Ligand code: SF4
């Protein structure tokens with residue numbers, strides 16, 4: 001099954017869980033959390049906003065956010081790639097591929113050059129990435145989502161209301177589901193049944209790159225997932241077609257986050273990886289994998305020189 005179909009199924013699972021919560025009144029599935037009764041895995045931004053708006057913090061909320069942080073540290077930014085309802089709207093409206101296109105326009109790392117040079121290049125990249133990870137706590141000012149996040153935090157503190165929740169496409173999507181549920185179960189019609197989808201569509205039409213330029217939830221998950229060390233995609237340079245001289249960019253073109261696994265310094269940081277598996281699925285050389293613990297792959301001269309004998313295309 002294609003990764004996109006798998007993600008569609010996962011998204012449908014969220015839909016089912018929220019619907020079951022509504023049907024059986026378990027407390028499962030509110031606009032910002034999933035859980036049982038007062039205990040719920042809560043959206044990290046909703047948690048921050050609630051705490052700032054109410055100037056207080058409850059124990060269940062603390063447990064909920066701890067759970068979410070733990071899941072994100074282990075699994076990375078899977079929420080954005082597998083569960084967030086906004087990704088389906090984004091895909092439907094065609095705003096998905098811009099980050100990949102931007103990255104694919106950049107030159108590739110030529111691993112068909114002299115093996116010694118490649119080895120030095122890869123080592124430089126690996127060392128550079130370590131440096132980036134060490135700098136992980138320092139937000140990158142060029143990413144507009146950090147500024148949105150800061151604005152949300154400050155405005156919530158000043159006005160005492162969770163500002164972003166009012167326009168959050170995730171909350172609006174779940175809100176719409178609740179409206180539809182009320183319509184079917186109680187024949188109850190509210191004006192939000194039209195307003196919520198209109199706002200969602202407007203957000204993704206006007207801000208086609210919502211997920212990459214606006215969404216503070218995505219960047220918050222990205223910050224937490226800088227601690228993630230498991231299930232990170234890696235390239236086996238011995239299998240990569242670039243080693244044969246082919247200017248392959250399939251993995252780069254497929255990545256919705258604009259990550260070039262060959263260029264960790266010159267592309268989106270690996271911490272924003274949503275584990276969507278698109279890069280694995282498209283690679284013609286089966287060179288990309290997402291192992292539990294990625295090996296730090298540094299090709300040996302012999303690995304690469306074996307490719308030097310192959311015909312260039
Ligand atoms: S898609 Fe596979 S073969 Fe092509 S550049 Fe990426 S890793 Fe290499």
Ligand code: SF4
Nearest residue numbers: 255273274276277279
């Ligand atoms: S690096 Fe691969 S798994 Fe990660 S977001 Fe990009 S395409 Fe998906």
